[in-house]
Amino acid sequence: MINVTLPDGSVRQYEDGxxxxxxxxxxxxxxxxxxxxxxxxxxxxxxxxxLEGDAEVAIVTARDKEGxxxxxxDAAHVLAQAVQELYPDTQxxxxxxxxxxxxxxxxxxxxxSTEDFEKIEAKMREIVDKDYPIIREVWSKEDAIExxxxxxxxxxxxxxxxxxxxxxxxxxxxxxxxxxxxxxPHLPSTGKLPKAFKLMKLAGAYWRGDxxxxxxxxxxxxxxxxxxxxxxxxxxxxEAEKRDHRKLGxxxxxxxxxxxxxxxxxxxxxxxxxxxRQIESYMRRRLDAEGYDEIKTPQLxxxxxxxxxxxxxxxxxxxxxxxxxxxxxxxxxxxxxPEDAKLMALKPMNCPAHVEVFKQxxxxxxDLPLRLAEFGCCHRNEPHxxxxxxxxxxxxxxxDAHIFCREDQIVEESxxxxxxxxxxxxxxxxxxxxxxxxxxxxxxxxxxxxxxRAEKGLQDAVEAAGLPCEILPGEGAFYGxxxxxxxxxxxxxxxxxxxxxxxxxxxxxxGAEYTAPDGSRQRPVxxxxxxxxxxxxxxxxxxxxxxGAFPMWLSPVQVVVATITSEADAYAExxxxxxxxxxxxxxxxxxxxxxxxxxxxxxxQKVPVIAVVGEREAAEGTLALRRFGSKGQEILSLAETAQKxxxxxxxxxxxxxxx
RNA sequence: GCCGGUAUAGCUCAGCUGGUAGAGCAUCUGAUUUGUAAUCAGAGGGUCGGGGGUUCGAGUCCCUCUGCCGGCACCA
Numbered sequence: 001m002i003n004v005t006l007p008d009g010s011v012r013q014y015e016d017g018x019x020x021x022x023x024x025x026x027x028x029x030x031x032x033x034x035x036x037x038x039x040x041x042x043x044x045x046x047x048x049x050x051l052e053g054d055a056e057v058a059i060v061t062a063r064d065k066e067g068x069x070x071x072x073x074d075a076a077h078v079l080a081q082a083v084q085e086l087y088p089d090t091q092x093x094x095x096x097x098x099x100x101x102x103x104x105x106x107x108x109x110x111x112x113s114t115e116d117f118e119k120i121e122a123k124m125r126e127i128v129d130k131d132y133p134i135i136r137e138v139w140s141k142e143d144a145i146e147x148x149x150x151x152x153x154x155x156x157x158x159x160x161x162x163x164x165x166x167x168x169x170x171x172x173x174x175x176x177x178x179x180x181x182x183x184x185p186h187l188p189s190t191g192k193l194p195k196a197f198k199l200m201k202l203a204g205a206y207w208r209g210d211x212x213x214x215x216x217x218x219x220x221x222x223x224x225x226x227x228x229x230x231x232x233x234x235x236x237x238x239e240a241e242k243r244d245h246r247k248l249g250x251x252x253x254x255x256x257x258x259x260x261x262x263x264x265x266x267x268x269x270x271x272x273x274x275x276x277r278q279i280e281s282y283m284r285r286r287l288d289a290e291g292y293d294e295i296k297t298p299q300l301x302x303x304x305x306x307x308x309x310x311x312x313x314x315x316x317x318x319x320x321x322x323x324x325x326x327x328x329x330x331x332x333x334x335x336x337x338p339e340d341a342k343l344m345a346l347k348p349m350n351c352p353a354h355v356e357v358f359k360q361x362x363x364x365x366x367d368l369p370l371r372l373a374e375f376g377c378c379h380r381n382e383p384h385x386x387x388x389x390x391x392x393x394x395x396x397x398x399x400d401a402h403i404f405c406r407e408d409q410i411v412e413e414s415x416x417x418x419x420x421x422x423x424x425x426x427x428x429x430x431x432x433x434x435x436x437x438x439x440x441x442x443x444x445x446x447x448x449x450x451x452x453r454a455e456k457g458l459q460d461a462v463e464a465a466g467l468p469c470e471i472l473p474g475e476g477a478f479y480g481x482x483x484x485x486x487x488x489x490x491x492x493x494x495x496x497x498x499x500x501x502x503x504x505x506x507x508x509x510x511g512a513e514y515t516a517p518d519g520s521r522q523r524p525v526x527x528x529x530x531x532x533x534x535x536x537x538x539x540x541x542x543x544x545x546x547x548g549a550f551p552m553w554l555s556p557v558q559v560v561v562a563t564i565t566s567e568a569d570a571y572a573e574x575x576x577x578x579x580x581x582x583x584x585x586x587x588x589x590x591x592x593x594x595x596x597x598x599x600x601x602x603x604x605q606k607v608p609v610i611a612v613v614g615e616r617e618a619a620e621g622t623l624a625l626r627r628f629g630s631k632g633q634e635i636l637s638l639a640e641t642a643q644k645x646x647x648x649x650x651x652x653x654x655x656x657x658x659x
Numbered sequence: 660g661c662c663g664g665u666a667u668a669g670c671u672c673a674g675c676u677g678g679u680a681g682a683g684c685a686u687c688u689g690a691u692u693u694g695u696a697a698u699c700a701g702a703g704g705g706u707c708g709g710g711g712g713u714u715c716g717a718g719u720c721c722c723u724c725u726g727c728c729g730g731c732a733c734c735a
Contacts, residue, residue: 114663220730
């Protein structure tokens, strides 16, 4: 007999060789029906896999996170079986679970098309209906390789050969005639898979994630415990689409993009640039208060500078190179660049120029830490497939700064930075920030003691700011460890925004030094840091975060004064003037349209306040305020409105000063 | 850069198996003076992304380039 401890703490006895399925049945037939797998001593087990002794057993159903993952994993297998039955010339590779679903990578000469999806889904449902038992088998490595090779599954054979560590058992799952290499666990039968799945998209993906390898065809799908959850998920996706910054950017007249005229660069319109200016002013105030010195450095620098900094060697192919010469000849004649023309490059980052500024004049230890900030406009020739809206562009402006300091100042500076970043993000409404600490890579500059101190310094800094942090071992730059601060867009894509990087190498390469108290010449350490990251990307994320309905202080138009009849025109102008005097961004709508029409239009533009004026308001010197997202109205005197709205429109940092 | 998809009016989209373009909204003009999410009428607007080909004839079929979309790879 074996003793089984259930999640509620109770202990039951079962015959030797009993499986989680027996346990579930003994608790209730309902649970047995809902059971998908089990957690045995914390490890996931198939329902029918015999228990090997006393154990803690928890039955997993579709309600558990693990259960849902199991479903999705099975959905991937059912997909693979369906595809191979329909298209026998297809090889299977891998099919993992991802957020909200799964994918499967197939190798096949002929491309699939999304038009095949309907047929494939029908086949998947058929496999579910057949209710094939899913049977786990343990094979030897040699047998497994041989079997998969024999049936032409070269990728599977390669996985077993290269990827699975020796000694680990090779498990194969069979459903009907079809079988697949898999770690498991799986559902007891294909009939347990709810039909709440849907194939979503088709995409290319490199075999084993390496662009030197061949490209496979990846099918993405989503799978849920029931139809209702699936529908809710699809609705969420639709809602997220409405928040897409590219769509809102156009609809709200914030910016436009023109792939033909300037691929990967943003044309900012007045409204979008108003938001930009608010953010820039805000950041400038925050940096001023933190002891930064704002500077401005050249857009074009001689290639010699980039050679010295090391960028030329490593990133040349992503830099825009400009030959320094005067083209001759008539219009229409091809421009010939002389072979000996000096080359310049648009800056891909600001740091070398900041080191140049640091190097001007003599620096003493008394000058440190020296914090040089710049809203630096950078150009990077990004791979074309990487460009995305205003999130990933070829011209962008960083809220960049470099802190030159002594090694013993690193920790304090890092803490100050993390606190500042956390406070800035909170002002913009971001509460959960993902922080990643990338530690020393295999090939690196500097001694282990220096790395020890640097990594610990960054970790302490994040902790001091009260931010949770995940460590990415070996992901740091060769010159130092780094922190990355990530935000998520409307559809769950993660974007790097803020960053803090320690750099011991660049000051050395470019010869930055200061005079120490003992009169010796010393190298400063350099902290590369950005809070928002790129202005473009940050604004893109803000647009999606607020779905275009910006808080008052950022909103490009804060108030629209809309008239009901032309009788109120003069008063409307006067009211707008008063509100502008109070520092508000105000537009007036005197058009000969019904108030319904005006309210609708400005509501669609997500203007925070519509101030309606008719004869009554004009006579009484009041405004009827209607807030975005509400139907009610509030009648206030002109003076009260100016006071109240300008308070509301005060930037968060200035509010703190006032308070 | 790679794989797949896609490109028609300012925007959203229709245009079946080839017979030289349509709708709604927007714009402009006129009427309407209106009380909180679309007042009515009329007009203008497109070498159907560029180039090449098949055909008597191409928005429609083929090739090619470019952009865009979704992934992959990349992201100092």
